[in-house]
Amino acid sequence: MSFLELKNIHKSYFLGSQEFPVLKGINLDFDLGDFVSILGESGGGKSTLMNIIGGLDRNFNGEVLVNGKKLDHKQEKALDKYRRETIGYIYQSYNLISHLSVLDNVLVSLDMTTLSKKEREQRAKNLLSKVGLDGQIKKYPNQLSGGQKQRVAIARALASDPKVIIADEPTGALDAQNTKEVLALLNEIAAEGRLVITVTHSEAVAEAGTRIVRLADGQIESDERIKPAYPEQDKEMIPSRSLPRRASIKTAFKHFRHNLGTNSLIILGTSIGLFAVILFSGLGNGISGYMSSQITKLANPQVMSVSRYVKSDDDDDSMSAFTTDQETPAFTTAQLNQLKTQKHVKAVEASFTATNVNVAYNNQNVKMRSLTNWTSSNTTDSVKAGHAPTKEGEVLLDQSAVAEKFNKNNYKDLIGKQVTLSYQSQNAQGSAVTVNFTATVSGIGHSDGKGAQVNAVNTTTLQKAMQAAGLSADPTDISVKVDDLDNVEDTAKAIDKIKDGQTRLYKTSTIQSLISQIQTYVNLATSILSTIAGISLIVSALMIIVTMFMSVAARTKEIGILRALGESKRDIRWLFISESLITGLLSASLATAIAYLAQTGVNALLKGTADYAFVQITGANVFSAFILALIISLLAALLPARRAAKLNPIDALSAE
Incomplete structure (x- = not known):
């Protein structure tokens, strides 16, 4: 039984409805160890017959049998495996991949074998040495002569250890000496027990083999044996496998590196948009953090403000916010005790605020915007010098708003001095009264927030002064301290839900809710x-799409070569997707590097404004940028990769 059999092969091409028969009932059989030359003039059907034998042409009538088993040309995966395991191609035009070195051109075929990396490289070097190119392995095809290119093609055809070598006009572009050497190599290949099928129109080339099949007008004119076939050798062949993903990525990277100039421009364009997204995200983090830190410096986030709930006349929602149209009632002793018993409540303190307070010292008068009593809501971070007014008769004065106006250069000298404070208010009858009291300056307050003031007085001191002026010292606002920061929001919700029958009693306000609101605006x-920056990413995606389509057009022949070597449509898709993903990853890496440099620069420039990092790029920001880059690259590559995979291998190989 012959190793390869062709039975009643018919093939026609159609132009519209008109049929042009090319092969008209071909019946041939081939044995291993034979060097068969198919001789005929151009247009006689030689190349078409070779494409059918090589598993490239699927549209024909008839049967191809390998080792007695029919090769199903309808099963694309089976044909891919057949080309990987059984067929090795040698072309007249060499069909080497230009951006791969001599060694890599041979390794492309070996990537689809089960050999280890070290074994693949050693086999490739041995084959190149066998064809006389052991000193040329690092060169590229454009650095070789025609004869050397054909030797590389022969080494590549042998790499996967196929049983059948198809040589399509292998000496057509060679001089006499190189022709002689190539034919000698083909005889050596046949002598190894392989089947060599050569397509030629040269009688001299045909006579170098063991058998000549003359083909004319799509039919076999004669079948002549001129030498005995070489003896068949029973040896174990190298097992094949589907192309690993890493091999596609490696090949994609080599092409990427080969076109580094063009790809660098695409990376730069894409990275600009990604950089803007990262930077704006970092800026949002910094501003949000800065505002949160300033608020928490002025007020303890574990303390909430609580007032009596007052419902407006036209408010039907029992959970609506209180209104300032009506006078807010004071807290009763029972209500204060009720709040003290709530879960997680650590302390309940009265909260008072006086406005337009006059401070007199050493025959000087300074107006302060507001004065509050010192409670747990205040933080020691706001005390720049001295200490907080925790004892009766003590007051804390703001540095810039009060203290420096008394003594610009030596404002700290006020600490320990006695000042007189006064402000206007109204009693229960609506009459204007003046609240006067003296206090000792315990410390100087300071706020990093522009326009904010830190003026506070001991609570007992203020209450006694109010009572002395005939005012009620019952608080309309109180500060409630919670045992743990994590319990603040839950405790606030619980207090908001307290009712007397159907009447809601309290309204809370927390620092956390204020910070959350600010963060919402900053995030918006x-x-x-970031959306504006994202427009540039759309442009970048279009750049990648255009570049990938151009790459498919420029690499059409390469696609045909890879398919002829046994790569599948999926492998071709992954090749182009990999190259696009490499672009995305490098773009994200460059964008990250630029963003961190910008972060350092911006924070250094703003250090004079406030000692705070206004740009804070997080790992999540960088991770998001990488994910975004990969998504853009993947979407941009899908259509070009699909187009590449759908190319007909025969058409691709004939592309210029």
Whole structure:
């Protein structure tokens, strides 16, 4: 039984409805160890017959049998495996991949074998040495002569250890000496027990083999044996496998590196948009953090403000916010005790605020915007010098708003001095009264927030002064301290739900809710800026799409070569997707590097404004940028990769 059999092969091409028969009932059989030359003039059907034998052409009538088993040309995966395991191609035009070195051109075929990396490289070097190119392995095809290119093609054809070598006009572009050497190599290959099928129109080339099949007008004119076939050798062949993903990525990277100039421009364009997204996200983090830190410096986040709930006349929602149209009632002793018993409540303190307070010292008068009593809601971070007014008769004065106006250069000298404070208020009858009291300056307050003031007085001191002026010292606002920061929001919700029958009693306000609201606005602004930056990413995606389509057009022949070697449509898709993903990853890496440099620069420039990092790029920001880059690259590559995979291998190989 012959190793390869062709039975009643018919093939026609159609132009519209008109049929042009090319092969008209071909019946041939081939044995291992034979060097068969198919001789005929151009247009006689030689190349078409070779494409059918090589598993490239699927549209024909008839049967191809390998080792007695029919090769199903309808099963694309089976044909891919057949080309990987059984067929090795040698072309007249060499068909080497230009961006791969001599060694890599041979390794492309070996990547689809089960050999280890070291074994693949050693086999490739041995084959190149066998064809006389052991000193040329690092060169590229454009650095070789025609004869050397054909030797590389022969080494590549032998790499996967196929049983059948198809040589399509292998000496057509060679001089006499190189022709002689190539034919000698083909005889050596046949002598190894392989089947060599050569397509030629040269009688001299045909006579170098063991058998000549003359083909004319799509039919076999004669079948002549001129030498005995070489003896068949029973040896174990190298097992094949589907192309690993890492091999596609490696090949994609080599092409990427070969076109580094063009790809660098695409990376730069994509990275600009990604950089803007990272930077704006970092800026949002910094601003949000800065505002949160300033608020928490002024007020303890574990303390909430609580007032009596007052419902407006037209408010039907029992959970609505209180209104300032009506006078807010004071807390009763029972209500204060009720709040003290709530879960997680650590302390309940009265909260008072006086406005437009006059401070007199050493025959000087300074107006302060507001004065509050010192409670747990205040933090020691706001005390720049001295200490907080925790004892009766003590007051804390703001540095810039009060203290420096008394003594610009030596404002700390006020600590320990006695000042007189006064402000206007109204009693229960609506009459204007003046609240006067003296206090000792315990410390100087300071706020990093622009326009904010830190003026506070001991609670007992203020209450006694109010009572002396005929005012009620019952608080309309109180500060409630919670045992743990994590319990603040839950405790606030619980207090908001306290009712007397159907009447809601209290309304809370927490620092956390204020911070959350600020963060919402900052995040909204950041998102808007990032969206604007995202427009450039759309442009970048279009750049990648155009580049990938151009790459498919420029690498059409390479696609045909890879398919002829046994790569599947999936392998071709992954090749182009890999190259696009490499672009995305490098773009994200460059964008990250630029963003961190910008972060350092911006924070250094703003250090004079406030000692705070206003740009804070997090790992999540960088991770998001990488994910975004990969998504853009993947989407941009899908259509070009699909187009590449759908190319007909025969058409691709004939592309210029």
